[in-house]
Amino acid sequence: MNRLTLRFKDPALEKQYEQSQFEMYRTKSNYYFLTIFLVICVLQFISEWLYCSLETGLAWKLINIVLIAFTLIFLCKYPQFGKEAIFFENLILISSKLQHLYSHMGHDDDKITDLITLTDLEYHLHILQVFDVGCFQIVLQSANNIFMEYFIGTRVNIFQIVNNILCASIKMIVMYFFKEWSRQQFTLFLKDQIWQQQLPNIIQKPFFKFTLENFTKQFRSILSNQIEMFPSYDPNFCEGCNLRSFLRFCIRDKKTLEQKLLDDYIHKEQIQGKNNEEVWYSNNLKHYSIRICNLNVERFKCLIILEEYKHKEKQSISNNLIKKQLLRSISSRSNHITNKFFKLGMYTIFSINNEQIGLVNMYILLKRLSTYYSFLDLKLLPIQGENYKSFLIKTYSKKIVSFMVCIFNIFIKIQTSKIKKIFLKIEILDWDTICIQTEGVDHKVFLEEYKMNLYLVQVEQQLLVFPVSDSLRFVFQSQKDKEPLEMKYLKNEY
Structure with missing residues (x-):
């Protein structure tokens, strides 16, 4: 990532980031911004037309209203041009401020304070924009403010210029750290996706990765591998049902693993040191060891790995060995008739x-x-x-x-x-x-x-x-x- 422009060096990654950001919140936020901006401009137009008796600049304001409406309609049809639309909205906002200033120059009224409303909208556009284009928008806004200050005061005030530059610098610094954090979160999200995709290759053992639904308090499977190896597996169940079935299948100290995980999550202070533990469970003839890895950060996330599983199938193998040994013993020449009949009886029971x-x-x-x-x-x-x-x-x-x-x-x-x-x-x-x-x-x-x-x-x-x-x-x-x-x-x- 370029430390100056905060753009990824890989064009494909940069395009993926911008697309994800616009899909997540930028496009939706921009719709609200344009709608509210349109309402503000319409109200100002009506106010000036009814109460100010100012005919100067009304056509200009009407053009700005038409441009805002056009941008809103254009974005609804072509949302992929969101970045360009935001820059165009910034130009409309500058135009609206200049029009408002031009309309009230030479008039002794307090309508000049309406500029504060338009100024409040500026920073929203900078946050929605990518960093380098957002910085350019801030420079344009600062230059426009200095230009308006010159027309209002009819002279250059060096202190006002410095104030505008400092305000622009603060905006850029805050936006820089915010955009840097946003891109870091995006890379972490991609790494998490890659991790989830590669997890079955990294962990060759059967496992469940799951989270907790806050509303229903029900565990939901995120990722799994070889779930048919779990002792409670049922092919008629879905992945989530098999997860919950296994958590209820594990019972220790008269408490299911499902209830234990819920209790541990509720009492977080008691499980700070239990991020990775191996536990043995037994159910009928099934003995198995699982590793529980708590991945909790803000929300519950857990990984259960089936480390070892012993089932009665292993006992059946030993039974076959016993049968073979009994057959060899039966066929041997032994004078102990009672012992031979006992072995024959055992073989009969096995068969x-x-x-x-x-x-x-x-x-x-x-x-x-x-x-x-x-x-x-x-x-x-x-x-x-x-x-x-x-x-x-x-x-x-x-x-x-x-x-x-x-x-x-x-x-x-x-x-x-x-x-x-x-x-x-x-x-x-x-x-x-x-x-x-x-x-x-x-x-x-x-x-x-x-x-x-x-x-x-x-x-x-x-x-x-x-x-x-x-x-x-x-x-x-x-x-x-x-x-x-x-x-x-x-x-x-x-």
Whole structure:
């Protein structure tokens, strides 16, 4: 920025500044100025016409009125010429003062004091103008004042000239500092805009930048980044609603973060040293750390950064590791039967709600379970003319293991004597349908235990073609439309 003219060295930046200033207040203020200036000139014209009996200068004043009206209409249509219009208004004001002085010269009346009203309007035009052009306007006004002083006093008064120069200097100095401050505020505004645009690139973590509406006392989001990472995020909510939802989601000492921020803002003297603090919050299985940065100056402004977030998804990863460890332990050769059954039970619990679908070889599954439950008097009948690799179905791979484990546990409960052997026969009914037939088991006792197991009753709708009946046939099918095959097997059975 040029320190003498207070203009930005970049022409594009200077144009942007002038445009923003005229859009913000100059154009609107100038409309009011022209309207009031027009009313003042009209009233002075009527006053002189009615009470002064002065015909001299009335045409001049009428021309000034027409010029003011023309400028007002021109600005309404072409507001981009605001700077030029202000300079033209300054010339009209000088003309009005000269006309008023000319009209009352040689008359003993007090109408010369009306010049004070016109003089009061001068400084407003200087403030609206850019600095260098405003200084030129001040010089013109001072020269006009000296010229009028000469005509009134009919001689040159050096002291009046010095007074006019000093008054003009004061106006320029005050205007200089005001315009310098105005341009500094503009550059700060641009820097703040750039900062907001670059903030997501600078802060790679999820954050909310928000302010407080004074009237509604409601927080409003200004800028955000990766808000879907916040624990309370809801895709059906807007950005502001997600912000307020998160502030209410954070609870500590029976107080929400929303209420805490409001209380801190009301009691500003208590938070002077809390401009940057990190706080841990916990809600159910969600543990997260946020950084609260207070950006308060005159109005509330705050930045919340999600520093760290731990959720139960991490626990699910550890569950998978536990499952793998249990499987390795189950497949190992251990003589501790109780320990092995405990691990198998834990694995079954982990798999209860697992909806994963995959390929399962039912023959291999039965063979492994038969080996595992070797203490039972149970025999898996050999397959007839089939390759064991053909016993594949696409189903809920975790649930079917839990299902068969529960079936074998029922065998443990109902087998009272080893004299009666349990036989399991597996066969392929169709290319995607496998049947397991159970023999050597009291079907009434088995079905009673089976129906008491809520998990088996619930999951059989997903795994079996039709519910288990007295024949104790378990018909599994790949996941697709099972209705036609269900009707087919029911007809064959009956």
